[in-house]
Amino acid sequence: MKLTIQLFAGIAERLNTSQLEFEYDGDTLTAAMLKEQLSQAYPEAATQIRSSFLAVNQRYAPADTLLKTDDELALIPPVSGGDGSTNQDEDHPYTQEHRTEDGLFLITNAPLSVEATTDMVITANHGAALTFVGTTREMTGEQRTVHLEYEAYVPMALSHMAAIGKEIAERWPGVLCAISHRIGKVDVAEISVVIAVSSPHRSDCYDASRYAIERLKQTVPIWKKEIWEDGSEWKGHQLGPWNPMDEKK
Known part of the structure; x- marks a missing residue:
């Protein structure tokens, strides 16, 4: 074999x-x-x-x-997805963009648009929308991060992002979710992930947004490498024993 x-x-x-x-x-x-x-x-x-x-x-x-x-x-290996429509520009001449068919879930090496991701979930019948934006943090204790590098198993990552959207719709009927994630080099203060949710009422938005980022970190095969002034390290799941097949309670 x-x-x-x-x-x-x-x-x-x-x-x-x-x-x-x-x-x-x-x-x-x-x-x-x-x-x-x-x-x-x-x-x-x-x-x-x-x-x-x-x-x-x-x-x-x-x-x-x-x-x-x-x-x-x-x-x-243990995943670390996200700590916290994109146009091609002079800093990213070879944009790689991958979306699910419904357009709600995106992986790209170009800068992310908060507005574009949020617009995907705004509807006439929803009175609340909430957007979570994860950015690169410079200082962690005494250690200075120069930039981050993200890598993804793209087709599997997209399917698991879409699965998060389905889980949210089942737990909070009517709630919409869109997720955009950056891969490649992400500098300090740049956006690595955008998660947008909308619902008829605000309480479901808060719950669904937290659920989405936690599931992203648990199941989506995206990895983060921290680049420091004096070295680097791949950062995996940091929320206890990692089992992506555990059901989220």
Whole structure:
């Protein structure tokens, strides 16, 4: 069985590649078995591999998931999505923009527009709208951040952003949600994420907005690398043990 595994963030950096070709001699291979095989084959990245989840066909896979040779596989290290319509300009001559079909969810390497994201959820029958804007913070304690670099598993990230919108609509009927996220270099005080929600009444806006950013950090495969004056580090999930398959209560 010959498999291709996509790598991201710290694992890709440690192994100096964004893709692994891996051959397995047995007939049956589960997600847990593959992670252990990779950990043994690449001991320099074993800790990161074991703390990651395997995505199969852009979905987080339980440990007992059986793998096939034609599966789209990716190792997803702990995510860190978002701390806190875009036009091409002279600073971003090669804009990469990816949207869901309904236009509500966007990943781009160009600067984000708060107004454009908010406009996606404004409707005549909603009396409240709330927009959360996450920006790059310069100082964390005594440490100075020079800029951030974001990376995403784009197709899976978009599908999970859309899933957040569906979850919100189920929990708060009638609430609309749009999310725009930046990838690539994001300088200090620049916007990395915009989350806009609207509803008939303001209380649902507050609850849905908080829910959206927490789910973004939990499930969406977007990673953040902090660049400092004297080094750098990939920042993953920092809200306790990470399990993207946990249901949000």
